[in-house]
Amino acid sequence: MPDTATVRYTPLDRAGMAARVAQDIPEGWYVNLGIGIPTLVSDFVPPDREVIFHSENGVLGMGPAPAPDKVDPWLINAGKQHVTLRTGGAYVHHADSFAIIRGGHLDLCVLGAYQVAENGDIANWATGERDVAPAVGGAMDLAAGAKRLWVVMEQTTKKGEPRLVKRLTYPPTALGAVKRVYTNLAVFDVTERGFVVRDMVPGLTLEELQAKCEATIHPPV
Amino acid sequence: MINRIVTTMAEALEGITDGATILVGGFGNVGQPRALLEGLIERGVKDLTIVSNNAGSGGEGLAELMAHGRVRKIICSYPRSATSTVFEELYKAGKIELELVPQGTLAERIRAAGAGIGAFYTPTAYGTKLAEGKEVRMIKGRPHVLEYALHADVALIEAWQADRWGNLTYRRSGRNFNPIMAMAAKLTIAQAQHIVELGGLDPEVIVTPGIFVDRVIHVPYGDPPV
Numbered sequence: 001m002p003d004t005a006t007v008r009y010t011p012l013d014r015a016g017m018a019a020r021v022a023q024d025i026p027e028g029w030y031v032n033l034g035i036g037i038p039t040l041v042s043d044f045v046p047p048d049r050e051v052i053f054h055s056e057n058g059v060l061g062m063g064p065a066p067a068p069d070k071v072d073p074w075l076i077n078a079g080k081q082h083v084t085l086r087t088g089g090a091y092v093h094h095a096d097s098f099a100i101i102r103g104g105h106l107d108l109c110v111l112g113a114y115q116v117a118e119n120g121d122i123a124n125w126a127t128g129e130r131d132v133a134p135a136v137g138g139a140m141d142l143a144a145g146a147k148r149l150w151v152v153m154e155q156t157t158k159k160g161e162p163r164l165v166k167r168l169t170y171p172p173t174a175l176g177a178v179k180r181v182y183t184n185l186a187v188f189d190v191t192e193r194g195f196v197v198r199d200m201v202p203g204l205t206l207e208e209l210q211a212k213c214e215a216t217i218h219p220p221v
Numbered sequence: 222m223i224n225r226i227v228t229t230m231a232e233a234l235e236g237i238t239d240g241a242t243i244l245v246g247g248f249g250n251v252g253q254p255r256a257l258l259e260g261l262i263e264r265g266v267k268d269l270t271i272v273s274n275n276a277g278s279g280g281e282g283l284a285e286l287m288a289h290g291r292v293r294k295i296i297c298s299y300p301r302s303a304t305s306t307v308f309e310e311l312y313k314a315g316k317i318e319l320e321l322v323p324q325g326t327l328a329e330r331i332r333a334a335g336a337g338i339g340a341f342y343t344p345t346a347y348g349t350k351l352a353e354g355k356e357v358r359m360i361k362g363r364p365h366v367l368e369y370a371l372h373a374d375v376a377l378i379e380a381w382q383a384d385r386w387g388n389l390t391y392r393r394s395g396r397n398f399n400p401i402m403a404m405a406a407k408l409t410i411a412q413a414q415h416i417v418e419l420g421g422l423d424p425e426v427i428v429t430p431g432i433f434v435d436r437v438i439h440v441p442y443g444d445p446p447v
Contacts, residue, residue: 056324057248057394072445073251074395080249080302091393093400093428094248094274095332098325102345126350133276133312134321135301136351141325144345175348 009203011155011184019044021110021152021182025051029107030100032056032142034124035079037152038110052086054106056138058097061089078138101138102145109146111139113153113178114170115163118194118215120178122151123170136173143174155183155212164188164195164213185209193218225387226416226437230260233410233438237375239266244331244402245273245283246378249302252395254379254412256440258282261377267291272331272373274324274398276300276308284308292317296371298324323351328401330371335404335433340369376406380429380437383413384420387434388427396428403433412440 012020014037022044025031032054033039042064045051053062055077062077063084070084077083085091092100100106113124125139143149156162164181180198181188186209187198195217200209210217227233234257237243243261247253253273262285269292276295277284284307286292295317300308311317322330323345333341342365346352356367378399380389389411391399403409411429416439 055394057251057397059394072393074393074445076249076251076394080251085393091391091396093396094324094328094398095401097397098328102325102329102343131313133300133309133319134350135299136321136323137299138324140323140346140349140351144343144347145325172349 009185009201012201013184015040015044017152017182017184020187021150025108027051030054030060030105032101032106032109032146034109034111034139034142036112038112039077039079041110041152054097054100055083056097056101056142058092058094059083059085059089060092060100061086063089098138098141101141104145104147106146108148108150109142110150110152111142113151113163113173115165115168116151116153116178116181116190117165117168118190120176120190121168122149122173122178123168124151125173126171128171139173143177148179149174149177150180150182151178152182155185162212162214164215164217166215185212188217196220223431224385225431225434226383226385226439228438230256230263230438233257233436234260234264236408237261237264237266240268241266241374242270242272242372244373244376244398244406245271246376246397246399246402248274248394248397249278250282252379252391252397252399253282254377255282256412256438257377257410258286262286262289262291268293270294270296272296272327272371274298274327275302276305276319278302278304280307287311287317290316294318294320296320296322296327298322298327321351326368327371328398330368331398331405332401333370334372335401338370340367342367371405373402373406374408376402376409378403378409378411380411380413382415382417382422383411383434383437384417384422384431385437386419387411387431387437388422389413389429389431389434390422390426391428400429403429409434410436410438412438414441414444
């Protein structure tokens with residue numbers, strides 16, 4: 001008989017994590033999605049729910065990838081992939097695009113991260129490796145500027161190290177910024193008490209989840 | 222008669238000297254003024270400080286300028302990409318200086334220069350490595366970092382349409398840094414896909430009015446398929 005601890009629950013895959021985030025985005029929100037799993041979120045927002053996606057390079061109302069014969073070389077997203085513009089969309093220059101971000105006009109930004117601390121600090125731009133040139137892009141503006149910052153990431157690193165930590169060990173992107181974390185195992189609100197579990201994949205216990213976090217996690221109230 | 226349209230690359234780039242600080246439009250390769258960068262390589266100027274969102278990719282445009290050893294320093298937000306090998310090698314060899322700036326702060330520093338604003342405070346980057354050594358002020362209970370305007374000698378930009386007064390439009394996300402860079406330099410040079418008669422652009426759709434543009438050169442790449 002297999003080890004029961006490994007068969008009682010199934011972690012979400014990348015698409016499952018993106019779908020879980022998409023569930024919580026209501027109609028009418030303006031949303032910026034970071035590179036990686038966050039980019040997949042828009043695939044799981046039903047077309048009849050009007051959510052407007054912003055791309056830092058000056059696209060408001062970004063739509064899905066074009067058919068191969070409909071590519072416009074001048075229309076890309078933050079990840080430099082070809083995209084489309086929805087009916088009703090608009091283009092702005094870079095200072096206006098970052099006024100949208102930094103001026104608190106976005107309802108939500110979803111980013112990936114290496115670590116989130118229980119006080120809402122986020123690390124997602126640098127690992128501290130010395131001979132690699134650092135690169136930040138719009139991460140610090142997005143983390144500091146959006147009305148809400150949600151993070152979507154694996155519960156642990158590939159080596160099994162927890163990503164939900166008491167204090168960051170990687171260089172911070174922004175302090176006290178994260179409001180919610182979605183992982184392949186659970187959803188957490190970041191509150192004054194620290195991480196509060198909102199929901200978990202079926203079959204997982206709070207003790208098992210705690211074992212995968214360095215920070216103390218709290219049961220839902 | 223005002224005519225800012227020039228016909229040769231030599232005229233377009235006249236006056237750019239060694240040691241110049243040059244704003245280069247574009248986000249990745251989209252909106253990057255490739256022909257002007259090729260002209261700059263041809264011109265042979267060196268010891269340049271380049272301000273651009275990325276540090277070039279592949280082997281053309283900005284990457285080629287760097288490969289020729291003409292760039293002393295780059296000010297950008299995201300020098301890495303799968304194909305930014307030229308920059309990576311120069312950086313590892315200590316042959317290029319990097320000033321890393323958060324993308325919104327980079328845009329705002331350029332905008333501020335064009336608007337006559339000396340500096341501004343922003344919450345972006347507070348508490349991070351990129352704010353080390355910078356003045357911090359509490360504004361409405363939140364720490365803000367002081368950032369200075371980023372002026373330049375030259376701006377090289379890509380436009381979609383232009384007229385002889387230098388009025389410009391852009392195409393889709395090719396707009397990006399181009400309009401704010403046009404405003405922030407002493408000498409602004411645009412390459413344009415299409416040249417139209419004065420009066421041929423709807424005043425409501427002109428993004429950069431000619432007051433911000435010194436020279437325009439016609440560089441047709443061909444229209445996109447859609």
